[in-house]
Amino acid sequence: MAPPSLLETATVVEKMVTRNVDLRSDTVTKPTEAMRAAMASAEVDDDVLGYDPTALLLETEMAKMMGKEAALFVPSGTMGNLICVLVHCDIRGSEVILGDNCHINIYENGGISTIGGVHPRQVKNNDDGTIDIDLIEAAIRDPRGELMFPSTRLICLENSHANSGGRCLSVEYTDRVGEVAKKHGLKLHIDGARIFNASAALGVPVDRLVEAADSVSVCLSKGIGAPVGSVIVGSKNFITKAKRLRKTLGGGMRQIGILCAAALVALKENVGKLESDHKKTRLLADGLNEIKGLRVNPCSIETNIIFIDIVDGSRTTTEKIFKYLEERGILLMQEKASRLRVVLHHQISASDVQYTLSCFQQAVQIENGN
Ligand SMILES: Cc1ncc(COP(=O)(O)O)c(C=O)c1O
Numbered sequence: 001m002a003p004p005s006l007l008e009t010a011t012v013v014e015k016m017v018t019r020n021v022d023l024r025s026d027t028v029t030k031p032t033e034a035m036r037a038a039m040a041s042a043e044v045d046d047d048v049l050g051y052d053p054t055a056l057l058l059e060t061e062m063a064k065m066m067g068k069e070a071a072l073f074v075p076s077g078t079m080g081n082l083i084c085v086l087v088h089c090d091i092r093g094s095e096v097i098l099g100d101n102c103h104i105n106i107y108e109n110g111g112i113s114t115i116g117g118v119h120p121r122q123v124k125n126n127d128d129g130t131i132d133i134d135l136i137e138a139a140i141r142d143p144r145g146e147l148m149f150p151s152t153r154l155i156c157l158e159n160s161h162a163n164s165g166g167r168c169l170s171v172e173y174t175d176r177v178g179e180v181a182k183k184h185g186l187k188l189h190i191d192g193a194r195i196f197n198a199s200a201a202l203g204v205p206v207d208r209l210v211e212a213a214d215s216v217s218v219c220l221s222k223g224i225g226a227p228v229g230s231v232i233v234g235s236k237n238f239i240t241k242a243k244r245l246r247k248t249l250g251g252g253m254r255q256i257g258i259l260c261a262a263a264l265v266a267l268k269e270n271v272g273k274l275e276s277d278h279k280k281t282r283l284l285a286d287g288l289n290e291i292k293g294l295r296v297n298p299c300s301i302e303t304n305i306i307f308i309d310i311v312d313g314s315r316t317t318t319e320k321i322f323k324y325l326e327e328r329g330i331l332l333m334q335e336k337a338s339r340l341r342v343v344l345h346h347q348i349s350a351s352d353v354q355y356t357l358s359c360f361q362q363a364v365q366i367e368n369g370n
C-alpha cells in the first residue's frame, strides 16, 4: 500500500491541530487584559444624567481626535448612523442620498425608513466605494418640485467602504462632496465605522479626513478592538439633539464608563496597529492570489478586508473551502455563492496568516485533485 502523500499527512496533522483564527470580521476581537483591567477599575456614574466621568473623558477625547465640537457614545454603529441621519432629517418628507452598496442601505434593516421615516435615494457605488459626484448632484431634488418630491437634506458617505472591500475615500473626494452639500444647503454624514483604518491607509490624520462632514459615526468595536460601542461626533447643537434621540431609541445607558474605559485603552493601544493589520492583509491577499482557482483583486486591498472569488471552472466551492477551514479553526464569512470574505484585526498574527494560506492551499488542491 502506497505511503500517505504529503498532502494526506498534512491534512491529518492539520485536523489534529486546534487553532483559532477568527477572520469573520474585525468585530470579533476579544477585550485585551489591559481593557479588562480598565473596565474593572473604571470610574462610573449615571450617563443618562450626564455624570459618567469615563464616558465624558472618552467623548472629549473623540471630539478632539475627530476635530469636532462634541461627541456622544452610542451602543452600536447601526444606532450611530440611525441617530445621525434622523437628526439631520428631522422634518417629515426628508430624503438622504446614499450609496446603493453602503452599510446603511444594506445591513441596517432600513432603519432610517422603518424607524425614521426618511426616504433613501440610492445612487450607484463605484467599485472603490465612491459615488460619482455628478450623480450625487443629479439626485438632489429640485425644491421647485416640493409638491411632489421628498426634500433632500443629507448626503451619506462610508469610509472605509466595507462592501467594496475596505476601499478608502480620499480626503480630496470627501472635500468635494462636502462642497456639493454646502452648495445645495445639505448636510454630510460619514459612516466612519472604519475611519481609523482609512486614516492609517491614506496617511491622512483622521480629523482632516472628516473635516467636510457635519457628523461622523466611528466604531470603537471594529479595527481598534474595543468590545462594544461607537461614538458619533458633530457640532454641540447636533450632539445635544443626538443625545435626546439616543434616549428615545433606548440607547441611553447608565454606568457606561465600564465600556468607555475599554475604548480608551483601544484608542491608546490599537490605532497604531492598524497599518500592521493592513500589511498582513496584503500578505494574505497576495498569497491567496497565487492559489489556482482563487481570485483576489489586488487593487481592492487598501485596508483590512479581502474578498476572495472562486474562479469559474474551479472544482472547489465556497462551501467546501468554508467547511475545510472551519474544521481547522479558521472562521470567515461567505459573502455570496462564489465569494468569501476575510477581515483582519490586531488579534491575527503573521503566523495565523501563513496557517490560513496553507489551509486555503490544501482546501483548493484537494478539490482540484492536485
Ligand atoms: C461600514 C459599517 N458601518 C456600520 C456598521 C454597524 O456597526 P454595528 O455592528 O456596531 O452596528 C458596520 C458593521 O458592523 C459597518 O461595517
Ligand SMILES: C[C@@H](O)[C@H](N)C(=O)O
Pocket: 024, 025, 026, 027, 107, 162
Ligand atoms: C456584516 C457587517 O454588518 C459588519 N459590519 C461586518 O463588517 O462584519
